[in-house]
Amino acid sequence: MQRKRELAGNFIVGRRTFEGFQAAGAAAPFAGLDIVVVSKSAAAIPGAAVAASPEEALQYLKQRGHQTALIAGGADLHNAFLGSGLVDEVIFNIAPTFEGKGYNLLIDRERYSYKDVESLDCKPLGSGVVQLRYALNP
Numbered sequence: 001m002q003r004k005r006e007l008a009g010n011f012i013v014g015r016r017t018f019e020g021f022q023a024a025g026a027a028a029p030f031a032g033l034d035i036v037v038v039s040k041s042a043a044a045i046p047g048a049a050v051a052a053s054p055e056e057a058l059q060y061l062k063q064r065g066h067q068t069a070l071i072a073g074g075a076d077l078h079n080a081f082l083g084s085g086l087v088d089e090v091i092f093n094i095a096p097t098f099e100g101k102g103y104n105l106l107i108d109r110e111r112y113s114y115k116d117v118e119s120l121d122c123k124p125l126g127s128g129v130v131q132l133r134y135a136l137n138p
Contacts, residue, residue, distance in 0.1 A: 008070040012057050015039035017073035018048060034064050038077055054081045082136075089120070089135050096128040 011033050013021075018037045021030070035048040036057040042050050051057035054077075061069050071081055081087050121133040 008066070008068045010034040010036065010061050010064075010066050010069055012036045012038060012051075012054075012061075012069055012071045012073075012077075013048075014073035014077040015042050015045070017077070018045065022047075034061060034066065036060055038080070054084050054086050058086065085138065087136055089133065091134075092132045093125065094130045094132065 011030055013035065015037050018035070037045050037048045037050050038052075038054060038057050039045070039050055040052050044050060049060055051060055058069055071078065071087070116137040118135040118137060119132070120135050121131070123131050125131050
């Protein structure tokens, strides 16, 4: 089964998360994908394009012929895309593991333009992991 990042052909990630992948030697699974690192402080990152904003990252991928973008990384990156109204779908993989604090993804209805959240799919992925998929409608 192809993973979402392979189907999208791209991967948008924050600088700290991408550097963490590189340090752990985990960047290899992203070979052959258009990788965009969103960072206001980095001028260039080997192996990835750099964009200063979510809008710039999406524009770069659109120029490369992509119609879908996969966003992954920390809560700051996710909330930047949510806050700009650029997300139409979210996917959560829920694993039966307790570690760290986890993410805090909140949709502040006064701040963000999403008014309706629609459940699209729920499926087991194996090893106790469940994937939840939602549409975010303006």
